[in-house]
Amino acid sequence: MKHLLLGLLFFTCAFSQAQVSVNVNIGSPPAWGPAGYTEVRYYYLPDIEVYYDVNTAQYIYINNGNWIRASALPPVYRTYNLYSGYKVVVNDYRGTTPYIYYKTHKVKYPKGYKGKPQKTIGVPPGHAKKSVAVKSGNNVVVKSNGNGNNGSGKKSGGGGNGKGNGNGKGKH
Template sequence: MKTIKNLLLGILFFTCSLSQAQVSVNVNIGNPPSWGPVGYTDVRYYYLPDIETYYDINDRQYIYLTNGKWVRSVTVPAPYRTYNFYNGYKVVMTDYRGPEPYVYYKTYKAKYPKGYKPKHQKTIGVPPGQAKKAMSGKHKDHGGGKGHGHGKDKH
């Protein structure tokens, strides 16, 4: 009788532990742009405070407000076509997975105003025309880039 009791108790614990198990899979279908910050492989959106625009990595689209409506486009709004994405700060949305990142627009706009740049962000790629300069700088810099943040905002 004791053996059956122990067996049932074991089955009960095993069943409970299986019900607690969770599987978490993060799939980033898109590749981040070369101007994106280093260190993020499982995010979908950046918020770009300087131009009050979101960038959807998976769909390679900009999401911005125009005439009171949110628009998705493969190009940025005309006034920002000359914007330097390498120099602007990117707020990495690490905690949002839905299709409408702009639901937090008022919060992001207040927290990250135009010109927001708390620290240096290292980008994935080198700005066009800077590749030669970056290569010559590599020979001189032996510090390993210490002291430069990676811009890991948890928003």
């Protein structure tokens, strides 16, 4: 009976580890990705005719007639604004070579294509919403949307913080 239970426990542990390893390989969408699509693997960027693979965090584009994968855009597109460019969500393909549909995508989504309005997952760097200061007692509390505020959220506003303000070496 002991061996049966031990075998069952071993089988259960092995099965649960297999499930975890499958989920670990799924990538996170980039901050510039369109909001609302958590289960998608590819975006097609019609303005620059490039695919983005969420799982591998790689761009897929044509270079000298060959499709290549790279962690950065090619030099000619390095200044392309990924936040403002339109992203076509490729949700009907599950393989590893989305460019087999490139001819179809190029015609269906030409350069300059704009579909439904999109919101990005994150805020572009340097474009965080400004914080609003609100007075609360003797402190100024900084309310923020959570983007770009690395401080504690409070500033001392005259009246002290209750911890003293000397150096501990005063006269007694």
